[in-house]
Amino acid sequence: MxxxxxxxxxxxxxxxGIRDDLRVDGRGCEDYRHMEIETDVVSNTDGSSKVTLGHTVVLVGIKTEIGKPRPMVPDEGYLDFFVDCSANATPEFEGRGGEELGTELSNTLYRAxxxxxxxxxxxxxxxxxxHCWVLYVDVLLLQCDGNLYDAISIAIKAALFNTKIPRVHISADDEGGREIELSDDPYDCVRLNVENVPCIVTLCKVGHRHVVDATLQEKACSVASLIMSVTHRGTVTCTRKVGGGSLDPESIFEMTEAGKRVGKALHAPLMKLLQQEESLGRKKQKVGFLS
Amino acid sequence: MLKSKTFVKKTRSGGVVKIVREHYLRDDIWCGSENCTECKQESAVLQRDACIESNLCSYPHYLIPDTNVLLQQIDVLEDPVIRNVIILQTVLQEVRHRSAPVYKRVKDMIHEKEKHFYTFTNEHHRETFIEREPGESANDCNDRAIRVAAKWYSQHLMKSQSDGDGLRVVLLTNDQGNKQKAEESSLLVYKCEEYIKSLIANPELVDRLALSNDDKNEISSSKVLFPEHLPLSKIQAGIKSGCFLQGTFRASRDNYLEATVFVQGEGEDSTEVLIQGLQNLNRAVNQDVVAVQLLPQSQWVAPSSVVLQDEGTAKDDSAEEEEEEEEKLKISAEVARKPTGKVVGIIKRNWRPFCGMLNVSQIKESTRHLFTPADRRIPRIRIETRQASALVGQRIMVAIDGWPKYSRYPNGHFVRSLGSAGDKDTEQEVLLLEHDVPHQPFSQAVLSFLPKMPWSITPEDMAKREDLRRLTVCSVDPPGCTDIDDALHCRQLDNGNLEVGVHIADVSHFIRPGNALDKEAANRGTTVYLCGKRIDMVPELLSSNLCSLRSDYILKLYFRGSWLLFHGFNFLLLPFFPSPPYVLVQASLTYAEAQMRIDDATKNDDITESLRGLNKLAKILKRQRIKKGALTLSSLEVRFHVDSETHDPIDLQTKELMETNSMVEEFMLLANISVAQKIYDEFPDCAMLRKHPAPPPSNYEILHKASKSKNVAIHTDSAKALADSLDMAKVDCFPYFNTLLRILATRCMMQAVYFCSGMDSDFHHYGLASPIYTHFTSPIRRYADIIVHRLLAVAIGADTTYPDLMDKHKQSALSNNLNYRHKMSQYAQRASVAFHTQLFFKSKGILNEEGFVLFVRKNAIIVLIPKFGLEGTGPTLKVEQHTFSIFDKVKVTISLDDSNIQHQKIRMALTHPVILGVSVPTPDVEPQAKKSKLDR
Structure with missing residues (x-):
């Protein structure tokens, strides 16, 4: 980071300030910064999104390819995550500097x-x-201002919502080989159901209280953080503790409860927003990277 | 303005990839009309006054055809009357994807200035660009693009009308849905047919309309005559799994109910599947690529030996007659059965315009007629034309449009007329067209590469090349030959050896690789010698003048000769000289003249001496070749004495072979073999060679059958065995027997072909008994020789290579084309000879000659007349008392049967042996009497 x-x-x-539930930029402890989401920004991909959370900018692109399913689960497809911390974000990430962070992020995503x-x-x-569909999820960090996990997970959810998988049929050959036939219409595609896709909430322990969506400065003041991924029902799918400091079990419980609350509240507006954007259809003004 | 086009594509490895392409829109695409005041175009293509006399559109208008109209009605659109047409980019691209030949024709039309065809790039014009909507198919999207463009055009042109003189835009489409939608958006739209019919000033255009599938006024007996063709996907699946076989369909020339499909197996062999019966033939036409399904073995039949021609009428319901004919075919001989199958689908049609004649229908007012192509393998075609009376007796070209499954014959339309049948020039044109011989005059581009006259060897060339003017070189060729490519010389050296040189014209000096002249020569492949006409491979300036080795005291550039040194009876091949020489030809002689000189003991000049030396050596060479097993076969070649005024053949004789023919031949062979070796040594991967595969044993069956009938043994295990046994094959009192046997043996042989050494491993030339062979000695009339010259030039360091020369795939493709052209030119030559033979017999009436039976068929015998080199069919029908066997001597009358103008036949009728009901009485030998018969 x-x-x-x-x-x-x-x-x-x-x-x-945090002790008094007042953060530097005027937020409460459980408030997020201004978030902007835009989908379908990269036309080459099958689904993409860009999320700006304060000064953190994350770009996610999803490409669908046909591949062989995993041997243990032959009737499922899978996702493949790759996080690229580009030198765009901070000079520390230049060369292989961002690799460690990238690996850490992708591992967490896998678990989530x-x-x-x-x-x-x-x-x-x-x-x-x-044959199965393999979704290659590529995350690109463009700007880094704390709270990467949250931004990435929101971006992934938005990108998955935006993904259009082409419709294929398999026709059986007489020899037993399968022929894949693609439909001619570029609009003929399958959409994914992203209702249950979790969002990651990072809670940083600053002093005796915890904050959601910590900026870099606040991060510098915290001793430990708890990263949890929460679904729209409030179910926690994975948790992780990062940071050098120690956490009291009671605080962990508190933080978990707070995380659940925050996470649950995050999903509904997000879905509403995504659907609204989708409904704009052709008339949508593409902003892209120009603002 | 930037838009992007997105679509998903399947990759070869089975993956799926999304393709995004940027698409730019422009504001500066002009409409192309002279009338327009807004567009800033430099030169307008579409005329202001675009009037065609039509009773539907009485105002000046431009036409916009849609894709199907362009594809189907290309013949109508090519007519000079149709002008001022806008071809949209959408339409043009679709045509390109669907049919390459039509695309080429459309491009040619666009380039023709008088047609005023304009290409409008509607997909890049900001106002006419459309994006595909969800739920729209590709076809609908294209149709919408066409409508939007038409609408834009009509609005745009309206703006420039000052006084409303009504320059409009008319959309031509046959698609009902499209027409409706266009009418809804208030566009002027007509069906192609109704528009063409409205052009009252040009009724002949209606004839050139191709019948579309929408026409429901077809024969309404929707009795389905043929099984449905399977869709392409099913065919491909079937071929992959092995149920179906893919092959080329070859119709039988003699029997219209029979055909063979050649399926390419691994390597060189191909299996043949027999198809018999109209249902099984299932509307396949000669040369189509089809998918066949093998029938169960119990239904296999043998190829029929019956000669059947399609005499059917235009009616479709003569199916019963066909069934009767088919019954005749079923033969139960177990042994002769071949794999039989039926056609289940057509993979690729190979239709081209066919030459032939019209069979006018019996019904007076009918407009539907049957067209009989000249090529017997093509079925008759039904066309609709009003000009039937004008076309009777003319040779016409017709193109096939389609063959619906309820129609007995395919449907087609008239393309153009070639001239009256029987007329020599027309027939020659038909011949050349049918055999795909390029015979147009050389284009300006090609002629621009010819050297400027007067030409002489430049001093630089002289310095580079060796001066051999001191040698006595002469050429020996057939009389009247102007393209002389080879010359010989022979002189005695001081040490008693004889030095012989073979000199070949250096054509590659004039034809540099890659230019238009070279490409044209490569396409033509060979010079075609018809009776009385020669279609040159290279322009006459080169073939008859600059390259030709005539004795006109002009220094000629030569190619390297192969120098042979004779020591006693052996010869040494000297290494090739590094610089090709130049030489002066002392004399060009005919075979007869050369022979006379050799025989005349009084002549002792240089030329005669060298001729004698050459002759002697040639005999030695020939003996050596025969010892190795070379074959001397025989075929009847005829020469015509042509009347100088009428150019009609007066007399017809077989060609005689003199010693001098053989002399030249031997040295040419030797040169070819040595060059072949040299280029193969230097370029084992890409040398252009010629091979003659040994015939499979089955080919020799007729030879064995024939020889056995006279109790003569012929051994065919090796070339030498064959040559020896042919030499020994003699029958008492039958001197012609040996020649006849040799003629039969020639028929058993395979075709010699060119090939690239890197693509094949078998180089053997069976007929010449040589392990390697190529063509080197005739570069003026064969393109393969030019390639060999270039290779040899590189090998001796006289010239540089170029990439295509070293590419074995390109060489292989080139040799395939050369083989095809060579074969076609041989067929064309034979057809020309046949035609002139017929012309000859036309003027002679009935002749009485002796002949020999060559083949016995079920209802006919094939008789060979040695005097004229003629082969013909004599009908025998059911012969009970007398069985014919091969090589029987018979007497026949020969006459020309011109009842069928397209296929004038030489009719032979048997006079001896006398068989009741078959033979005809011997006509009187009085020439007077004959003449009076003719005057009838």
């Missing part, structure tokens, strides 16, 4: 999605044991 140098005085200032409820993987199957 990118680091900022914070002086002692600033640290005290931030700590005291590693249950059968988040995404219906069976719908990605084309013919059991032979």
């Amino acid at each position: 990118a680091t900022v140098q914070v002086s002692e005085a600033e640290k005290v200032y931030i700590l005291h 999605f590693n249950n059968k409820h988040s995404l219906d993987l069976k719908s990605l199957c084309i013919s059991p044991g032979e």
Whole structure:
């Protein structure tokens, strides 16, 4: 993670403020920064989205390809995550600097999605044991200002919502080989159901309280954070603790409850927004990267 | 303005990939009309005054055809009357995807200035660009694009009308849905047929209309005569799994109910599947690529030996007659059965315009007539024309449109008329067209590469090349030959050896690789020698003048000769000289003249001496070749004495072979073999060689059958065995027997072909008993020789290579084309000879000659007349008392049967042996009497 140098005085200032439920930019402890989401920004991909959370900018592109299913689960497709911390975000990420962070992020994503409820993987199957859809999720960090996990997960949810998988039929050959036939119409596609896709909420422990969506400065003041992925029903699919400090079991419980609450509240407006954007259809003004 | 086109595509490895392409829209695409005041075009293509006399559209108008109209009615649109047409980019691209030949024709039309065809790039014009909507099929999208463009055009042209002189835009489409939608958006739209019919000033255009499938006024007996063709996907699935076989359909020339499909197996062999019966033939036409399904073995039949021609009428319901004919075919001989199948689908049609004649229908007012193509393998075609009376007796060209399953004959339309049948020029044109011989005059581009006259060897060339003017070189060729490519010389050296040189014209000096002249020559492949006409491969300036080795005291550029040194009876091939020489030809002689000189003991000049030397050596060479097993076969070649005024053949004789023919031949063979070896050594991967595969044993069956009938043994296990046994094959009192046997043996042989050494491993030339062979000695009339010249030039360091020369795939493709052209030219030559033979017999009336039976068929015998080199069919019908066997001597009368103008036949009728009901009485030998019969 990118680091900022914070002086002692600033640290005290931030700590005291958070103690009184007042953060530097005027938010409450459980408030998110201004978030902007746009989907279908990259035309080459089958689904894409760009999320701006304060100054953090994340771009996600999803490409669908036909591949062989995993041997253990022949009737399911799968997702493949790759997080690229580009040097765009901070100079620390130059060369292989961002690799460690990238790996960490993708591992967390794998764990978050590693249950059968988040995404219906069976719908990605084309013919059991032979062909299935593989969704390659590529995340690109463009700007880094704290709270990467949240932004990435929201972006992934939006991108999955936007993904259009082409409709194929498998026709059987007499020899037993399968021929894949693609439909002619570019509009003929399958959409994914992203209701159960979890969102990740990061809670940072600053002093005795915890904050959601910490900026880099606030991060510098915290000793430990709890990362949890929450579905729209409030189910927690995975949790992780990062950071050098220790957490009291009671605080963990508190933070978990807070995380569940926040996470649950995040999904509904997000879905509403995505559907609204979709309904604009052709008339949608593409903003892209120009603003 | 930037738009993007997105679509999903399947990759070869079975994956799916999304393709996004940027699409730019422009504001500066002009409408192309002279009338327009807004567009800033430099030169307008569409005329202001675009009037065609039509009773539907009495105002000036431009036409916009849609894709199907363009594809189907290309013949109508090519007519010079149709002008001022807008071809939309959408339509043009679709045509390109669907039919390459039609696309080429459309492009040619667009380039023709007088037609005023304008290409409008509607997909890049900001106002006419449309994006595909969800739920719209590709076809609908294209149709919508066409309508939008038409609408834009009509609005745009309206703006420039000052006084409303009514320049309008008319959309031509046959699609009902499209027409309706166009009418809804207030466009002027007509069906192609109604528009063409409205052109009252040009009624002949209606004839050229192709019948579309929408026409429901077809024969309403919707009795389905043929089984449905399977769709392409099912055919491909079937071929992959092995149920169906893919092959080329070859109709039988003699029997219209029979055909063979040649299926390409691995490597060189191909299996043949017999197809018999109209249902099984299932509307396949000669040369189509079809999918066949093999019938169960119990239904296999043998190829019929019956000669059947389609005499049917235009009616479709003569199916019963056909069934009777089919019954005749069923033969139960177990042994002769071949794999039989039926056609289940057509993969690729190979239709081209066919030459032939019209069979006018009996019904007076009818407009539907049957067209009989000249090529017997093509079925008759039904066309609709009003000009039937004008076309009777003319040779016409007709193109096939389609063959619906309820129609006995395919439907087609008239393309153009070639001239009256029987007329020599028309017949020659038909011949050349039917055999795909390029015979148009050389284009300007090609002629631009010819050297400027007067031409002489430049001093630089002289410096590079060796001066061999001191040699006595002469050429020996048939009389009247102007394209002389080879010359010989022979002189005695001081040490007693004889030095012989073979000199070949250096054509590759004039034809540089890659230019238009070279490409045209490569396409033509060979010079075609018809009776009385020669279709040159290279322009006459080169073939008859600059390259030809005539004795006109002009220094000629030569190619390297192969120098042979004779020591006693052996010869040494000297290495090729690094620089090709130039030489002066002392004399060009005919075979007869050369022979006379050799025989005349009084002549002792240089030329005669060298001729004698050459002759002697040639005999030695021939002996050596025969020892190795070379074959000397025989075929009847005829020469015509042509009347100088009428150009009609007066007399017809077989060609005689003199010693001098053989002399030239031997040295040519030797040169070819040595060059072949040299280029193969240097370029084992891409040398252009010629091989003659040994015939499979089954080919020799007729030879064995024939020889056995006279108790003569012929051994065919090797070339030498064959040659020896042919030499020994003699029957007492039958001197012609040996020649006849040799003639039969020639028929058993395979075709010699060109090939690229990197693509094949079998180089053997069976007929010449040589392990390697190529063509080197006739570059003026064969393109393969030019390639060999170039290779040899590189090998001796006299010239540089170019990439295509070294590419074995390109060489292989080139040799395939050369083989095809060579074969076609041989067929054309034979057809020309046949035609002139017929012309000859026309003027002679009935002749009485002796002949020999060559083949016995079920209802006919094939008789060979040695005097004229003629082969003909004599009907025998059911012969009870007398069985004919091969090589029987018979007497026949020969006459020309011109009842069928297209296929004038030489009719032979048997006079001896006398068989009741078959033979005809011997006509009187009085020439007077004959003449009076003719004057009838």
